[in-house]
Amino acid sequence: MxxxxxxxxxxxxxxxxxxxxxxxxxxxxxxxxxxxxxxxxxxxxxxxxxxxxxxxxxxxxxxxxxxxxxxxxxxxxxxxxxxxxxxxxxxxSGTVNKIPTDLVKAPKTRRRIPEYISYEEVQKILEAFPETHLGKRNRAIVALMYYCGLRVSEVCSLTLRDISLESDPLVRVKSGKGDKDRIVPLTPDAVRIISDYLKHRDRFPDANRHIKLFVGIRGEPITRKSVNKMLQNHVKKIFPDKHLHPHIFRHSCATHLLQRGASIKIVQEILGHANISTTSIYLHITDREKREAVRLLSNGEKAGK
Incomplete structure (x- = not known):
């Protein structure tokens, strides 16, 4: 073999x-x-x-x-x-009689504080999409990554059946990382943006031939690679000096929720983290902001100055 x-x-x-x-x-x-x-x-x-x-x-x-x-x-x-x-x-399975990886040590890794952008920057990115069927699709993709904290792979895997926009709007994320399903409520902003896209979804070629939520320009389901390329091209027009990857919207979602008082347990459930220790890394961001705020007292400065 x-x-x-x-x-x-x-x-x-x-x-x-x-x-x-x-x-x-x-x-x-x-x-x-x-x-x-x-x-x-x-x-x-x-x-x-x-x-x-x-x-x-x-x-x-x-x-x-x-x-x-x-x-x-x-x-x-x-x-x-x-x-x-x-x-x-x-x-x-009997293919090898020794395991060569047994004594190999993994490199030491430092847990990085996730990058994130401000709420205002997210809104600029959302508002800058053109009012075309392609722009509406791309806005809906970013909205799900930010308002629901979805991974780009989870967005690409969504089907029409996974979105509910009725009395209790939500998105069903099936087999996320670690094969854990979860339900995330949709905010009114997310509902508005997704509804706007769905009104124009049939303008994509062969859109009605499959059940994937997001359709490519040739009628194919979108991929992580195409989402990343789309985002890079779009962001350059708004923030020429920024290099934003899709995951930054998930990071921003978690950070903004904690900044505004959401419990870490709820944020863990929204993001679909198996261990709360994974979610706790976002607490370092809010801790850092607290330290910076306290320094204002030492400097005699005013907030917002």
Whole structure:
């Protein structure tokens, strides 16, 4: 069994035995694609690799080899986690008799405080979309990422049945990260923006032939890549010096909720975090703002000066 066949069997195991979401399986296989390039570059058999080969692969990832750019320690650690799961699968299935990742240590990672933008900046971005069927679609995508804290992959996976705009407006997020379903209420602003898009959805080619909520310009379901490209092009027109990724709207949602007094437990449920420790990182932002406010007393300054 060659490496491609092993990856295919592994993907089937993740999807049908462990019941992982499509996005999660794609993330695993994407990491293994990088590993496959490494194996090919050094003429290595995946069944014969040793600990030093894995460590060299991690080092090369951090230097920008076998990926689009230099990977952060957390991304390198994710690749190692993928390889650990992959080789455990191969060991249990009898394909290998040793697990080369056993003693490999993940790089130390520093937990970063998430970037976010202000409420006013979010509104500028939303308001700047043109009043075309494409502009209305893009506005609805950003609205769901901000007002509901959805990941871009979750937005791309939504179907028409997942949105309810009646008496109790909500969005059903199915099989989010960690395969956890959740329900997030829709704000009046989100309802207005999504309703406006739905009135024009049939202007996209073949829109009525599938149930995906968001349709591409050729009638195909949108992808994370297309959303990211759309956002980059749009934001450059408003904030030429900013480079905003889709996830920043999710970060901004969580930050603004906590700033305005929402409980961390509620924010955890809205974001779909399995552990509250993941959500607690946003508290560092509000703590920092409190410290900056207290410094005003020492400086004798006035707030808003």
């Amino acid at each position: 060659d490496f491609e066949d092993a990856v295919e069997r592994f993907a089937e195991y993740l999807e049908f035995v462990r019941n992982l979401s499509k996005n999660t399986v794609e993330s695993y296989t994407r990491d293994l694609k990088h590993f496959g390039q490494y194996l090919e570059e050094y003429s290595l058999d995946y069944r014969q690799v040793k600990r030093r080969d894995i460590e060299k692969f991690m080092k090369e990832l951090s230097q920008g080899n076998f990926s689009d750019s230099r990977l952060s320690p957390s991304s390198v650690a994710r690749h190692l986690s993928t390889l650990k799961t992959f080789y455990m699968f191969l060991y249990v």
